[in-house]
Structure formats: structure tokens, C-alpha cells
Amino acid sequence: MTTTVPETGTRPVHKSSPVRARGPRRTGRIKRIGLxxxxLLPALILELLVHLVPMVIGIVMSFKELTQFYIRDWGTAPWSGIDNYKLSVDFNGPVGESLLHSFFVTVGFTLLSVGLCWAIGTTAAIYLQDTFRGRGLLRAVFLIPYALPVYAAVITWAFMFQHDNGLVNHVLHDQLHLTDQPSFWLIGDNSFYALLTVSVWKGWPFAFLIVMAGLQNIPRELYEAAALDGAGMW
Known part of the structure; x- marks a missing residue:
């Protein structure tokens, strides 16, 4: 005696079907995340080659006894260990004294440059918050140093700081008579002030943009409420 199973019209469910469907979905998600x-991988490799390789070479060179005979082929220079570092941290010697002087000059240059950039940029951003005729043109003029290419700015300022026919000496010595003789701005102690001037001139528009963008997000009602409470400019 045989029994027949009635057909219900439905297909059998295979337990392996969800696994098959989940596999391509997971692979596509990994591709979307990893793409x-x-x-970015080529740019990352290029950045590592540009920055990391010279840094490693510089560290290796610091442990070698480099002289004028080995400077062109530093790989053949004898190994000196940490003698170069001992010589550098000896602040009573000429090398250590020069290193300490360079450190203080770098710190002073950084503090003055960053401080002046943000002070000028903040002042300009606050001044341009009020609406007046010509504000858009003045903003565009303020952004010229930031938009100007670096090489063009360097060439222009190098010409202005020339000793013989530079614009700076022409104004300070020939017109205003503030100096006894034309100064050397590109060498000597005056080069610090020349570099500081160029750094501040080039960097303060960036601070101006950052502060101006932040001030524009402050609602006008806060200024009006502060004015009603008796708040002044400061």
C-alpha cells in the first residue's frame, strides 16, 4: 500500500539560500567601504615617500661622522654613534651655543608670527562684521596675500628688501630719513624682521577667514541683547 503526498504548490526551502544571498551582499559592502x-592609497604612499624617506635618511646621517670629504657620498662616512648629539647638547661649546640660539630665535619667531597673524586677523574680522559701503571690496583686498602664490610673494618681497634699490630702504632712508644708511634686510640680524614681516603678511588672511566665518554664525540678536545690557566694543 502506497501513500501519496499532496502537492501544495510551494517550492522547498533550502537552508543554504540565505548564506548564498548574504555572501555577495557582504562582499559588495566590503568593496564600498574599502574603495x-x-x-587614497597612491597619495598616502607618495606622502610617505616624500616625508618619511628623507626623515629616515636624516636620522641615519645624524649618526655618521660627516665632513667635507664625505658630504657628497655620505653613505661611506664612518659611524660616529651619538657623538654628534653629545656635541650638540654641550651648550658651553660653539655648536651647542649656536643650537640654543637657533632654538630661542625659532620660538620667538613662532610666537610673534602666530600672535600677530591672529591679532590682525581678529581685528579685521571684527571690523568687517558691520555693514558699510565697500565691505565686499575690502574683504577681497584683505585676501590678496592669501591667494597670491608663494613664489610670487617671495620674489616681490625679496625685491622690496634689496639693499640698493629696494622699496623698503627707499621709504625708510630716502623719504622718511629714519636710518643713517640703507640697511641689509636679507642678511644679518635684520633678516629676522624681514622674515617676520613676510610671514605675518602671508598668514594673517587665514586667521581673518577663520574668525570671520565664526563670527558670522553668531545670531544678530546676541549683539543686540549685549548692547541693551550696556556692553561696549571690547
Whole structure:
């Protein structure tokens, strides 16, 4: 005696079907997540080659006894260990004294440059918050140093700081008579002030943009409430 199973019209469910469907979905998700990193990989490798390789070479060179005989082929220079570092940290010697002087000059230059950039940029951003005729033109003029290419700015300022026919000496010595003789701005102690001037001139528009963008996000009602409470400019 045989029995027949009635057909219900439904297909049998295979337990392996969800696994098959989940596999391509997971692979596509991995591809979507990994694609941005894959596109950034060439730039990352290039950055490592540009920055990391010279840094490693510089560290290796610091442990070698480099002289004028080995400077062109530093790989053949004898190994000196940490003798170069001992010589540098000896602040009573000429090398250590020069290193300490360079450190203080670098710190002073950084503090003055960053401080002046943000002070000038903040002042200009606050001044241009009020609406007046010509504000858009003045903003465009303020951004000229930031938009100007670096090489063009360097060439222009180098010409202005020339000793014989530079614009700075022409104004300070020939017109205003503030100096006894034309100064050397590109060498000597005056080069610090020349570099500081160029650094501040080039950097303060960036601070101006950052502060101006932040001030524009402050509601006008806060200024009006502060004015009603008796707040002044400061």
C-alpha cells in the first residue's frame, strides 16, 4: 500500500539560500567601504615617500661622522654613534651655543608670527562684521596675500628688501630719513624682521577667514541683547 503526498504548490526551502544571498551582499559592502581607502592609497604612499624617506635618511646621517670629504657620498662616512648629539647638547661649546640660539630665535619667531597673524586677523574680522559701503571690496583686498602664490610673494618681497634699490630702504632712508644708511634686510640680524614681516603678511588672511566665518554664525540678536545690557566694543 502506497501513500501519496499532496502537492501544495510551494517550492522547498533550502537552508543554504540565505548564506548564498548574504555572501555577495557582504562582499559588495566590503568593496564600498574599502574603495575610498584604495583611492587614497597612491597619495598616502607618495606622502610617505616624500616625508618619511628623507626623515629616515636624516636620522641615519645624524649618526655618521660627516665632513667635507664625505658630504657628497655620505653613505661611506664612518659611524660616529651619538657623538654628534653629545656635541650638540654641550651648550658651553660653539655648536651647542649656536643650537640654543637657533632654538630661542625659532620660538620667538613662532610666537610673534602666530600672535600677530591672529591679532590682525581678529581685528579685521571684527571690523568687517558691520555693514558699510565697500565691505565686499575690502574683504577681497584683505585676501590678496592669501591667494597670491608663494613664489610670487617671495620674489616681490625679496625685491622690496634689496639693499640698493629696494622699496623698503627707499621709504625708510630716502623719504622718511629714519636710518643713517640703507640697511641689509636679507642678511644679518635684520633678516629676522624681514622674515617676520613676510610671514605675518602671508598668514594673517587665514586667521581673518577663520574668525570671520565664526563670527558670522553668531545670531544678530546676541549683539543686540549685549548692547541693551550696556556692553561696549571690547
Amino acid at each position: 575610498p581607502y584604495l583611492l
